[in-house]
Amino acid sequence: MTRQLAPHPNAKPKRPPGHPAKVPRRRWTARSRRDFLVFLAMALPNLVLIAVFTYRPLFSNMYYSTLDWTLGSPTATVVGFSNYVTFFTSNDAPKVLGTTAVFTVVTVGGSMVLGLLVALALNAKVRGTTFARSAVFAPYVLSGVGVGLVWLFIFDPGYGVLAWLLRGLGQQSPQWINDPQLSLVMVILVYVWKNLGYCAVVYLAGLQSLPQDVMEAASLDGANGFRRFVSISLPLLSPTTFFLLITTMLSSLQAFDLIRIMTPLGTGTSTLIYEAYLQAFGAYNRAGYSAAISVVLFAILLVITVLQLRFVERKVHYS
């Protein structure tokens, strides 16, 4: 965010030849002062809230990550970077980072690809699309806890709906809940189901704002539907894709409720954020260690966002 003050936009600094350029001193005009006060009045309450409830815990958490601290204990010992060393040298790190990567890549990719396909279907001018749009978007606004409980019943290999259907086909239900690998598949499936509506609606808005004259011109030139989609729609949707890539990735890296409800032990589904929860608030009570894992997640989120802004956005066509 930049703040430009006072001088007229076209004003040029006047200086004699041979003299080094001086940065013109910004002067507050009555208007700029008034604008700044308005800005403060609007933004300050929010900035204070963010400072107190987001950035203060953030820096506190960074401090806790340097402590050997058992949750609930009134005292702790400063151990420097020991918690980070423990995490990266233990068996936990590859497992947790691997699970996080698989969960994030598959849920982001799945939600976006399926969301785009659903958006294409919903963009068709046929009866019932209004209802279909609502139906597709509904899971996104449902409580993750409720969704998790319902799907847990569906997946239950003993008396779940899916097991009942499979038995009808003469098949045994896979051990969705007990098998760590299948647990991850189960949680990913439900997460994608819950979130693809969000991608679909955002893509739908993007599709409906595409310039029709370009499409018509391409049709006249003989481009078929697939060609128009690949060569025109997809590139023009790149701002939408870029926006979704960042927002869905951030939300996948922070996914918690479904994992907590469907796999309380985190066996096979322990992503960074869930591992941080388990270590502090689960049975381990290792609050300092958990804080270190949170800081690792923080660093990953920042790096991913910066990389996306630096490199991915270059491929984006805004018009």
Add this chain to the structure above:
Amino acid sequence: MTLHLDRRHFLGLAGATAAAAALAACGGPSTSGGGQATSQAADIDFSGVKPAAKIDFWSSHPGQSQDVEKSLIEKFQAKNPGIAVNLVTAGANYEEIAQKFQTAQAAKSGLPGVVVLSDVWWFRYYTNGSIIPVDSLTKQLNMKMDDFQQSLVNDYKYDGKQWALPYGRSTPLFYYNKDHFAAAGIPDRAPKTWQEFGEWAPKLKASSGAQYAYIYPALAGYAGWTLQNMLWGWGGGWSNQWDITCDSAESVAALQWAQDSIYKDKWAGVSSKEAADDFSAGLTSTTISSTGSLLGILKSAKFNVGVGFLPGGPKAQSNVCPTGGAGLGIPSGITKEEQLAAGMFLDFVTQPESTAEFSAATGYMPIRKSADMTAVLAKTPQIKTAMDQLAVTKVQDNARVFLPGADQEMAKAAAKILTQQGDVKSTMTDLKSTLQGIYDRDVKPKLKS
């Protein structure tokens, strides 16, 4: 003045805020340098202290006990009109209530007068200095400690002090479908050993139509607790005192037998959520579950339910049943007045009449020897089995109850063996290494020498 907040900066800010929010989840304790604290064993003098007018009672309502807890509170308040007890649902299970209690400890506010604490949590509260010894309260209130079931009250003793009192105490029970047993021509009783059950199981599975002859309790539901039965039966265990023995030949043999029952003999399965529900639904002919599940099973099962002692193994046929369940503790971070009121409430809910009422409503064991269980047993005679089994229980392995996170690690190891057919020996070797690490790091430094 112009503010430029373009799409790029907006997304950048969104990323930074999301990352910050990920860190903001942790509560705000006040910490400082120095060693970890443990509860002070010094007696607290309550002479001259007046009980507080109001305390909170944090419960997870073990055994669906919310109604009977309300009833006990009403009776307590009628007897002590100056003390109001506010029942708070502080979690759906022992872990959730522990999470809330630990967080309140860190925040140093909102602590209850009395808190439900399970067998695996009270010691951690002790090592964190979160609870007080109740000895001075039991003396001042003239509580008859010798009338308590000694094996249950002794579970909360450490460093010469009593750190909690028993409340919803249980043991695992062997539940069986009498109709399935009759159809298979099997004696109407629990098996004496797992080997005997191994002979019955194929007949049961063939004749019952149930998916399994036996279902192992859900791994997320305290696998470490119930599996002690098999480990002890084979002469093994999770640990012997502080010596981790989960990789001993006996322990490995026990878990190998369990794995074979699923993958080789194919008559057993593993519950996904709650073995008691699977049993009630007819999915399995037998299971092991807490005595706290007894009334729920009797209510929901549409067949004749039999209960019995846990089976033994090739090395031990008796004393192969662990105790479990919850006790009640008093936080150290509240006023003496609140602690005294909490002690009076503890005294009331552990009275023989109260424990009999609690037992009748839940199936948990009466914690007082003098509790009159005649009416309860007339209505639910199966509770007698749980009471009788108390005489042949064994103190749980230190590794399971005193090591933070050990239950989770045991459940993960059990999952590898029982649901992924992992190699038993190497899984147990890995588990030993993990448990040893927890002991060396989190427990050993805090133990009284």
